[in-house]
Amino acid sequence: MSARIRRSVRVSNDLGLHLRAAGVLVQMAGGFACEITLERDGAGGQRANAKSIMSVLALAAGRGTALTVEAEGSDAERAVEALCALIDRGFES
Numbered sequence: 001m002s003a004r005i006r007r008s009v010r011v012s013n014d015l016g017l018h019l020r021a022a023g024v025l026v027q028m029a030g031g032f033a034c035e036i037t038l039e040r041d042g043a044g045g046q047r048a049n050a051k052s053i054m055s056v057l058a059l060a061a062g063r064g065t066a067l068t069v070e071a072e073g074s075d076a077e078r079a080v081e082a083l084c085a086l087i088d089r090g091f092e093s
Contacts (some may be wrong), residue, residue, distance in 0.1 A: 002073045002074060003072070005079075005080045006070045016063045017059060017060075017062075022056045022057050025050065026051060026052065029051045032079040034075050036051060036083065037049060037050060038050050038056065040061060040065060040066075071083075
């Protein structure tokens with residue numbers, strides 16, 4: 001049985017989830033075995049595969065956008081923790 005973990009986070013950096021930030025997020029997400037999605041809160045439930053740069057960029061998540069990070073699989077808890085921390089730090093390593 002695999003765990004499903006969800007956590008909300010708000011994009012706080014000035015440029016939002018722009019190309020460089022999305023690249024950092026996708027690279028980090030790719031290091032986990034679990035399935036990871038991002039959901040833009042309040043935008044009709046728009047979802048993105050966190051391991052796909054085009055999917056993440058399509059969220060158009062600017063500063064202040066609330067996102068839900070959801071992961072399912074053996075390392076889901078670690079993945080959600082790491083990605084939320086990355087977003088909280090403004091996508092800085």
